[in-house]
Amino acid sequence: MTDLAPDAGFRRNRKLKDALLQHKPLTRDGLSERLFELLFSGLVYAQIWEDPEVDMQAMELAEGHSIVTIGSGGCNALAYLSRHPSRIDVVDLNPNHVALNRLKLAAFRHLPDHATVVRHFAADNSRTNSRNFDRYIAPYLDAQTRAYWTHRGLTGKRRIAAFNRNFCRTGLLGRFIGAGHAIARLHGVRLDEITQARTLREQRQFFDDRIAPLFEKPLIRWMTSRKSSLFGLGIPPQQYDELASLSEGGTIAPVLRHRLEKLACHFPLKENYFAWQAFARRYPEAHEGTLPTYLKAENYAAIRANAERVTVHHANLTELLAGKPALSVDRFVLLDAQDWMNDGQLNELWSEITRTATPGARVIFRTAAEKSVIEGRLPEALAGQWVYHAERSAELNKLDRSAIYGGFHIYEKTA
Template identity: 45%
Template sequence: MSTHTLVHQAVRNTTTTGRKALGDKLFARWFSQLVYAQIWEDPQIDIEALALKPGARLVTIASGGCNALAYLSQQPAVVHAVDLNHSHLAMLALKKAAFATLPDYQTLLDFLGSADRKQNPQRFRRYVAPQLPVVARQYWEGKDWRGRQRYQLFAHHAYRHGLLGRFIGFGHLVTRLLGGNLGKIADAGSLDEQRALFDRHLEPVFRHPLLRFLARRESLLYSMGIPPAQFAALREDAGGDLATLFSQRMRRLACDFPLAANPFAQQAFARRYDIGQQEALPMYLQSRHYESIRHNLTRLLGHHGSMTDFLDGCAPQSLDAYLLLDAQDWMDDAQLNALWRQITRTAAPGARVVFRTGGSRSPLEGRLAPQLMACWHTDPDYNRSLHARDRAAIYGGVHLYCKRT
């Protein structure tokens, strides 16, 4: 089944009518290309919440592939990476092949960390391409919208591409036009400087009438992977004042965590990873995890399709951990309950589920069937602590649910 069809089925839920139906169609078309060159969920929070032990059996949404690789450092039995979008699975396959074939850690860091070295296209052709599955190789050797073979992105700041990368670039441009400067945050040398620079160069922009107007434009946020259903949840959480909500979340990203230990802020403000500081790199690119990830690469498997359909093919009690990102924000009640029937059936005793939400509330409360909800428990206080420590900082909530034994 094509990516467009899968995405359209995911966002076009059973209550879709009128304006939302048109929005869903537009989003499905927009989301059918590469959206995330890198993932925007903090794997350190995931690993803590899931209490991963060696031999765990995981299933996650692939997205940009970074976290699926990071989980390999925990010695799992298997990591299943599922995605509706074949572009994300091609990105995962490329990153996996880079680990398997590039000759050493420094070369890997040039290829996936800097992602702008002039030698990278030759490295792709010599090392990476022969290791790729046929479909992924066809994707990377195919042409992008500029008529350039896609693997050439890794000589041109790969993470500035994809819909989210281009949206971040657009955000930098708009901010400058409105008298601010996102890039100034990257000059900070301490948390106090980060806060001072945010107050000087960013906070006033969110009060500008044009920015407040743009914040209400639903289609503008498609490039962040926010479909109409999730936009509605954000609007409800914001009480209609989306500009203020976005300002608060940008402040968390800019001011709550040291830049030198936050790869998400590095990409948002400097538009690159600081490869000179290990803690500023995403977990999967840190040298301390290099050997364990390489050793466990065969345990990482990609699957094209929906999470519900994938789980339908799994045996009862065969999985220990589930990472749903923010996919449930897309779902209506029927889709949500179909997913959790499969999660509950396939979950081993003590299994754990982690997901993010655009708003602060869990979508399970008041929507999941009582017989399913009775199988799971959660701790709202602990969830709030997870959210407070999630360095990606763009979501309204991080939620952990544990299967009752």
């Protein structure tokens, strides 16, 4: 666990620094890493941007499995509870995400019903949410997490008051999406108008006519040629370099255009809450589409009953796994964390994964570029114990509704 004192010095978070900073301070790469570290020290993701339905298919998640996963916005760990795993260990280097994960777990355990949970995490302008926090959630939080959410900022408002508005508009990514909308409006495009489309054909027409031309605008091409322009997406300098390798001309505008095209055109809006977050900055109403997996009514009872099976740690994956017994974990969810790692960090991580993995264990992760980041980087003693499901990985990558990653990867322990 971590100290989440209300005014904790997040910029002094040693764990985060160790993961991010790989170059000397007074170099271009070093300055870029330190700017990203400063921005990443606050809340980044109010919602996780990996599709949990794809995750659960890839893991072949079943009752009784033990899972280790990175937390991020907390949505996916909760979704996994619908399959009745025996245990989930959630890790995150960002103490803001630790506090958010603990809040979401406590909300499922202690808010009175499903409607109140949905109102807390998915509603616009629900002034009762902070009062419900005080009545139902706060008494059951650990002292540090409670202090975090009741801390008052420069405006005099408590952090928990963000849930009285639209919480998904907060955090670094929420503000980045808001800035993207503002830039689009400067060019005469209201991105939320895509939600009026009723068919995939209408979605495609809106993208081709209104969104795609934005990527040819000088301002947008200039912005996307700079690493710092994507820090708001939670993309560190290392990942920017991976994305830039996919296009020519010193800009990743073509890559972003392709990813946004998938988000806008490949899935019906009624089925893609990620698209609603990107284009409408909210979740759909009941008549407009579906909510995230963890907020669906059919999953509520299982998640509520199983929430006590989750433990949230302020740690990195390697240090958490180092404290676990051998042959104790069935499923590993790495998100895109390996894109940040050097060879030494990758080898340390996979040494612990291999030691703690049960026979038939599965590891899933995403990458900014298309190829797997571990191919050719692990010693044969480790790599030889895992099989890569390339065909299934490519198949499920096409089904990932979040659409922001280039690759999705599944590895299985051979013995």
